[in-house]
Amino acid sequence: MVKEPLVRLENISKTYPDGVKALDNVSIEIYPGEILGLLGENGAGKTTLMRILYGEIKPSSGRIYIKGREVNLHGPWDALKHGIRMIYQHFSLIDEFTVKENMHLFMSTIDKKASIDETRRKVEEVLKTLGFQIPLDEPVARLPIGAQQKVEIIKSLITGAEILILDEPTSVLNPLEIEELFRLIKKLRENGVSVIFISHKLREIKELTNRVVVLRKGRKVGEAETANIDESTLAKMMIGEELPELNQTGKTSSNNLSREILILEDIEVKGDKEQSTLKEISLRIHSGEVVGVAGIQGNGQKELAETIIGLRRPVKGRILFENEDIASLSVEERLRKGISFIPESRKIGLIGEMDISANILLTNHIHLVSRFGVIRTKELESLSLKVIKDYEVVAASPRVLVKHLSGGNQQKVMTGRELVKNPKLLVAMEPTQGLDVKSTQQIRRLLLDHRNKGGAVLLISSDLEELLTLSDRLVIMFNGRITAEGTPGGLTVEKIGLCMGGSC
Amino acid sequence: MSGKPGILEKLFENIASRRREYGLALLEVSLSILLSLIITAFIMILMGYSSDLSLVAYSVMFSKGFDNASYLLSRASPLIFTALAFLYPSLTGLFNIGGEGQLYVGAIASLIIALYTGNSLLALIAGGLAGAALGMLLAVLRVYRNVNEVVAAIMINWALFNISMFAIATYLTDPSIPHLTRQVPDTAKLPLMDLGFLRLNTSFLVALAAAIAGAFLFYRTRLGFAMRVSGLNPLASMIAGFENRKLMLASFALGGTMAGLGGSVLVLGIVHRLDTMMMSLYGYGFLGIGASLLGRNNPIGVVVSSIFLSGLLIGGQWIETRLGLPHQVADLIIGIIVISLAIPFAYHYMKAVLKVRRK
Numbered sequence: 001m002v003k004e005p006l007v008r009l010e011n012i013s014k015t016y017p018d019g020v021k022a023l024d025n026v027s028i029e030i031y032p033g034e035i036l037g038l039l040g041e042n043g044a045g046k047t048t049l050m051r052i053l054y055g056e057i058k059p060s061s062g063r064i065y066i067k068g069r070e071v072n073l074h075g076p077w078d079a080l081k082h083g084i085r086m087i088y089q090h091f092s093l094i095d096e097f098t099v100k101e102n103m104h105l106f107m108s109t110i111d112k113k114a115s116i117d118e119t120r121r122k123v124e125e126v127l128k129t130l131g132f133q134i135p136l137d138e139p140v141a142r143l144p145i146g147a148q149q150k151v152e153i154i155k156s157l158i159t160g161a162e163i164l165i166l167d168e169p170t171s172v173l174n175p176l177e178i179e180e181l182f183r184l185i186k187k188l189r190e191n192g193v194s195v196i197f198i199s200h201k202l203r204e205i206k207e208l209t210n211r212v213v214v215l216r217k218g219r220k221v222g223e224a225e226t227a228n229i230d231e232s233t234l235a236k237m238m239i240g241e242e243l244p245e246l247n248q249t250g251k252t253s254s255n256n257l258s259r260e261i262l263i264l265e266d267i268e269v270k271g272d273k274e275q276s277t278l279k280e281i282s283l284r285i286h287s288g289e290v291v292g293v294a295g296i297q298g299n300g301q302k303e304l305a306e307t308i309i310g311l312r313r314p315v316k317g318r319i320l321f322e323n324e325d326i327a328s329l330s331v332e333e334r335l336r337k338g339i340s341f342i343p344e345s346r347k348i349g350l351i352g353e354m355d356i357s358a359n360i361l362l363t364n365h366i367h368l369v370s371r372f373g374v375i376r377t378k379e380l381e382s383l384s385l386k387v388i389k390d391y392e393v394v395a396a397s398p399r400v401l402v403k404h405l406s407g408g409n410q411q412k413v414m415t416g417r418e419l420v421k422n423p424k425l426l427v428a429m430e431p432t433q434g435l436d437v438k439s440t441q442q443i444r445r446l447l448l449d450h451r452n453k454g455g456a457v458l459l460i461s462s463d464l465e466e467l468l469t470l471s472d473r474l475v476i477m478f479n480g481r482i483t484a485e486g487t488p489g490g491l492t493v494e495k496i497g498l499c500m501g502g503s504c
Numbered sequence: 505m506s507g508k509p510g511i512l513e514k515l516f517e518n519i520a521s522r523r524r525e526y527g528l529a530l531l532e533v534s535l536s537i538l539l540s541l542i543i544t545a546f547i548m549i550l551m552g553y554s555s556d557l558s559l560v561a562y563s564v565m566f567s568k569g570f571d572n573a574s575y576l577l578s579r580a581s582p583l584i585f586t587a588l589a590f591l592y593p594s595l596t597g598l599f600n601i602g603g604e605g606q607l608y609v610g611a612i613a614s615l616i617i618a619l620y621t622g623n624s625l626l627a628l629i630a631g632g633l634a635g636a637a638l639g640m641l642l643a644v645l646r647v648y649r650n651v652n653e654v655v656a657a658i659m660i661n662w663a664l665f666n667i668s669m670f671a672i673a674t675y676l677t678d679p680s681i682p683h684l685t686r687q688v689p690d691t692a693k694l695p696l697m698d699l700g701f702l703r704l705n706t707s708f709l710v711a712l713a714a715a716i717a718g719a720f721l722f723y724r725t726r727l728g729f730a731m732r733v734s735g736l737n738p739l740a741s742m743i744a745g746f747e748n749r750k751l752m753l754a755s756f757a758l759g760g761t762m763a764g765l766g767g768s769v770l771v772l773g774i775v776h777r778l779d780t781m782m783m784s785l786y787g788y789g790f791l792g793i794g795a796s797l798l799g800r801n802n803p804i805g806v807v808v809s810s811i812f813l814s815g816l817l818i819g820g821q822w823i824e825t826r827l828g829l830p831h832q833v834a835d836l837i838i839g840i841i842v843i844s845l846a847i848p849f850a851y852h853y854m855k856a857v858l859k860v861r862r863k
Contacts, residue, residue: 332745373726
């Protein structure tokens with residue numbers, strides 16, 4: 001086992017211009033003919049690290065050695081010369097071109113003299129060695145996602161890939177396609193190609209990889225031979241062991257008096273991706289409680305929120321709001337009933353080109369127009385002043401354009417305009433994303449205050465600490481299903497990690 | 505004034521809080537005009553005219569273009585409408601290039617109704633409806649079949665140009681003057697109002713009313729607010745419970761109505777009859793796009809820019825007759841002024857719209 005590493009990344013750090021530290025002194029090695037798992041939550045720095053290896057991002061400090069020689073990667077073209085290939089979640093294929101043409105397109109960026117017949121011969125040769133088949137003369141758009149991914153992989157192989165980086169390759173695939181992908185990756189290993197497999201799914205890491213490196217918040221927190229480590233240890237490494245202090249004020253004991261506000265029964269909703277399609281979702285939310293939804297992003301949380309507010313229609317199942325079926329109601333009708341929504345991004349919820357007033361009007365228009373649809377400007381003005389005052393938005397007047405506000409103040413506008421309505425149910429997605437500590441605390445306090453006044457909150461967040469601090473109850477989503485449910489105290493970190501990684 | 509202290513105060517407060525933006529806009533406009541005059545002078549010198557001729561040309565253009573207010577305002581009326589026809593859909597994030605075709609159908613529908621009923625109100629309504637129907641056609645294609653509204657509009661414009669010409673030549677001509685249609689009966693004409701210092705064409709009042717109503721709709725009602733939101737951020741609009749599809753249909757119908765009414769006032773208030781080559785109609789729809797961009801996407805701004813542009817057009821004709829310059833020189837001056845005025849705005853605006861709508 002005294003093999004020379006193929007690639008060594010040494011003390012890599014990356015600080016973005018806005019001060020975000022994406023990577024902090026990370027070192028990893030990749031050996032020939034192994035499958036290395038790179039495990040971590042969203043924002044752990046997995047993709048950033050790999051984009052550094054692919055030459056797309058320059059590290060702030062650190063060294064890269066390939067086959068023992070230090071290299072300076074100026075861009076992906078340099079990485080390509082060294083036999084490094086990266087395959088993203090979004091494929092870089094041209095839909096209208098046939099498979100062969102796509103292969104040749106990539107081939108000719110590496111070897112300008114190659115003819116299309118040579119490409120074809122090479123592809124056939126590679127497919128034969130691996131024992132796989134792809135229709136070469138079919139336009140890529142007509143192939144299923146799994147086959148398109150194979151095209152991407154074969155494309156890398158014909159140009160002499162030595163290291164193949166796969167970024168969350170299974171997130172777009174269905175279970176059968178995943179099995180097929182794993183078969184292909186294992187074949188690659190037999191043929192001496194090293195594969196770096198980025199994932200947050202414990203089971204896949206365990207099943208596929210030889211060695212695993214765990215990243216958390218930009219740091220390397222663990223490294224092990226996969227055979228010698230079990231899933232629960234990996235889960236703990238991934239999400240961290242330190243439990244946040246439960247310092248809630250006036251936490252409601254789950255009393256029997258609170259009413260059921262929202263009931264989801266066996267909901268099925270088509271998602272953006274296979275992985276985020278909701279299946280058999282059943283959930284009850286009471287007044288006066290915060291229900292937290294944990295999970296790695298893209299496992300159906302967004303679809304869940306959009307189903308509740310009416311942007312998506314369920315294929316199956318019932319949605320009861322105060323014992324009334326609202327599945328067929330429009331977004332506006334649900335707004336009228338008292339369902340409120342804080343979307344996952346300020347870019348979606350706010351209109352930067354409009355002033356604070358107009359952005360407040362956006363989700364309060366129902367109560368602010370006359371019978372003929374004329375806006376009651378005076379009431380809007382006083383409501384705007386109230387939001388600014390009550391929710392501590394720092395702005396000279398309601399006339400200030402939202403794009404001129406800081407992120408924290410924008411978020412306060414987005415949160416305040418919902419809370420000011422005193423909604424019966426508030427669906428809040430990532431309410432403190434990208435905020436500084438002070439703004440984060442303010443927003444969290446507002447959510448708890450709302451709960452204490454008897455409102456129900458569905459809190460969807462990728463910040464586990466936030467969920468554990470604020471939630472009365474916690475559900476965990478994986479692959480569009482609720483995989484676990486319990487109180488924050490009753491769920492161990494290990495259990496949460498396992499469920500988020502799909503192993504429970 | 506003491507009865508309503510609030511309104512003026514609010515206006516000033518509004519201006520004060522946006523001082524930077526208004527200041528920048530003013531600076532952009534002044535620089536653009538200056539720049540365009542310099543460029544045109546330069547081109548004229550390159551074309552071999554003496555260097556002081558450009559100054560003379562400018563003075564004729566600006567003095568003659570704006571000295572007859574009655575003529576100026578009546579000339580501006582259809583242009584205000586076609587500019588609004590572009591403006592209203594663009595506030596919803598859509599390009600209505602179809603103003604030209606909508607103007608034709610509006611003009612012909614008005615002419616027919618005026619000839620048969622002799623009632624100006626009915627004729628106006630007919631023109632508006634005809635334009636709206638055509639606007640809706642574009643919107644339906646865009647919303648339900650995902651046909652690019654610009655491409656569809658350009659093709660429909662040309663089809664309608666030829667169909668209209670055929671319809672006029674075949675069914676509407678005056679037997680005694682074969683190259684003109686029959687005249688709108690006096691009862692259906694939009695009257696001139698003699699205010700002493702000004703003979704005001706009612707067409708202008710109708711256009712002004714349309715702009716003010718539009719400003720009210722877009723800035724004071726929920727429907728207009730929803731349309732603007734949908735144009736700026738379709739996702740936010742959905743979350744707010746607005747239905748983007750319906751809003752797109754509504755805004756295109758509104759745009760079509762404006763262009764149709766532009767055709768109506770042209771026929772009922774200004775030319776009173778059409779010619780078989782449609783010389784009196786041709787171009788207003790396209791010019792409206794320029795006027796709308798010049799008006800900085802604001803209904804009241806559009807009124808100002810349309811008057812300004814009409815002044816340049818009238819002044820351009822005077823250059824031709826006064827200085828004997830070919831009319832291309834006048835077109836050149838107008839073109840460069842419009843382009844340089846519109847460039848900064850069109851840049852900001854298209855950047856925003858393209859970012860939102862075409863992903």
